[in-house]
Amino acid sequence: MKFGGKEFSDYWKIIKIPTYVLIGWSIIGFIISIISFSLYLSIFSSSSGWFLLIGVFGFIGWMTIKDHKGTVKIAAWGGALSGAISGFIGAIIGILMFYFVPAILDYTIVQAQGAMDAASLQGLMETMIYVGLITGPLISGIIGAAIAAVAALIAKKV
Secondary structure (H helix, E strand, C coil), rough: EEEEEEEEHHHHHHHHHHCCCCHHHHHHHHHHHHHHHHHHHHHHHHHHHHHHHHHHHHHHHHHHHHHHCCCHHHHHHHHHHHHHHHHHHHHHHHHHHHCCCCCHHHHHHHHCCCCCHHHHHHHHHHHHHHHHHHHHHHHHHHHHHHHHHHHHHHHHCC
């Protein structure tokens, strides 16, 4: 299967380790959330997730240019593929968290502050985690492509 004129195996040489890092982050988050949800909230904040994404996708863009002598287009495709793969696996882990970490629902109910009853909120959350199977890879792929392309442009200038 070709993406941007290259086979997936060509991209895999560039994105393998960064993709494993993102998948590992999701798995570690799942394990920590089972052990202690409050610890999970303190470690896996949205800012730490963004720093990781910028670092990992930036690494893909940088390595594409500097080590693999690729183009910005290849860097963007690499970021998109890595984002789609890790986004899909992250969505599956999110589903598992919903069912195996009951503190997530409790936390969400507290955050909603009575805006919805618990049953409605649980139904909405359940629907949204399954929607995440489609939107997670799509959004992660777009973010990955954008960050990798910017990093590749920077790498070309340096």
